[in-house]
């Protein structure tokens with residue numbers, strides 16, 4: 001059983017981190033950051049899968065390298081780039097490499113990235129992908145043999161399966177229904193899209209009370225007021241309150257990182273009683289993770 | 300020609316499971332060419348729906364269901380029969396089902412699967428389109444097609460990309476298809492339809508069957524279009 005699953009089952013407030021693979025083969029900097037700032041501070045580290053459709057090194061390779069360094073990875077998988085053959089095959093490969101946590105996502109559309117001419121695949125959606133993982137765990141794939149029975153696997157993988165949801169979506173009820181379907185298809189934990197408004201998050205958590213899986217609140221570190229404004233303009237389902245943007249605007253340049261950490265820690269402190277953990281997305285500022293954890297009183 | 304094939308009767312009755320009364324509309328345009336539309340079909344469906352213990356409030360056969368004016372006139376005359384029904388069962392391609400859904404404030408349920416329109420969207424002037432997926436899910440999506448309206452053709456509900464103004468992440472000009480479906484289902488009081496699990500799609504159903512490709516009608520229709528889809532594609 002993965003450390004992430006153990007800690008969540010033990011009822012501990014769990015913290016996860018996140019790294020993005022580089023565009024190129026220069027993996028040392030990101031691995032160094034993970035060892036230096038994440039290893040002893042978080043239960044597991046998500047590795048993004050061609051995030052925002054910007055081509056880069058693969059999630060599975062980096063997950064494997066994290067394991068080699070004693071860091072537990074969460075293998076993110078999006079439905080944008082692979083059909084069901086490749087997705088299932090990669091799941092078997094991941095299991096063979098010792099990867100235990102998987103996060104199933106739809107994935108941003110191809111046109112959001114830097115290869116806009118590429119074919120968007122979406123052969124499965126996130127619900128279908130979770131069902132496919134559950135199927136593999138039950139020893140069969142999605143194909144049928146000549147007699148019409150599901151193909152049997154020789155050696156069966158086991159994962160701790162996660163999914164995402166957007167608590168501050170303009171249509172929270174639609175998000176809730178999709179989350180119900182993800183959980184019915186096998187999702188065992190949730191990491192949310194960025195939350196800056198504890199009130200809206202609390203409303204959503206009340207709405208999904210009947211869905212019995214641990215929820216890790218998504219915390220995206222706001223590096224500047226400009227980033228906050230950008231998120232309000234361009235990132236769907238994320239609202240940064242004006243008062244937070246104001247605090248970053250007012251902060252002198254040299255204090256900005258400090259204020260960013262304070263803001264993140266405050267949100268965690270506020271929502272801690274109503275969720276089961278926090279997923280920290282620091283967008284390269286991994287050195288801030290220890291500070292957030294400390295200020296959020298999670299040590 | 301718009302190639303369609305009938306859904307199994309059990310599947311149709313399942314999607315009508317919670318409707319006590321049904322109005323039946325057939326399209327006697329393209330479907331007839333595939334032996335699935337027409338009067339005989341309407342009679343068979345009426346018998347099947349009645350056989351399942353439901354009330355059939357009426358039926359209509361319309362030459363081209365994608366012709367907005369025609370549908371308006373024909374259904375307008377028997378509007379009480381249509382509105383007396385909880386659901387409208389439509390025997391046409393995906394465009395026709397959506398056209399009916401657009402015109403009547405009732406749940407529309409497809410009786411056919413659309414295999415191939417050769418990109419032909421009929422005479423329908425609205426933005427409803429059919430992507431010829433061969434496994435029509437309009438019964439559970441408020442009569443709006445997620446294959447063509449959603450930028451990722453998602454079938455189990457919206458992704459996280461819906462913006463505050465209901466736009467899709469791909470462009471401010473692209474309304475989120477699942478937001479539209481959600482709003483329509485809300486209007487119809489049928490939010491539970493979103494809970495329906497839709498299986499992964501069967502890509503084979505999107506290919507035009509050779510038998511249809513070889514028909515003269517297919518060749519004629521395709522060559523009549525301004526921008527013909529080459530028969531070798533797919």
Ligand code: SF4
Pocket residue numbers: 392393394412413428429430431432433434435436437444445446447
């Ligand atoms: S779901 Fe959409 S693409 Fe598929 S047959 Fe129905 S209308 Fe056409």
Ligand code: SF4
Pocket residue numbers: 448449450451452453456457458459460461462466467468469474475476477478
């Ligand atoms: S935002 Fe809406 S239309 Fe766009 S991909 Fe997501 S669900 Fe589909």
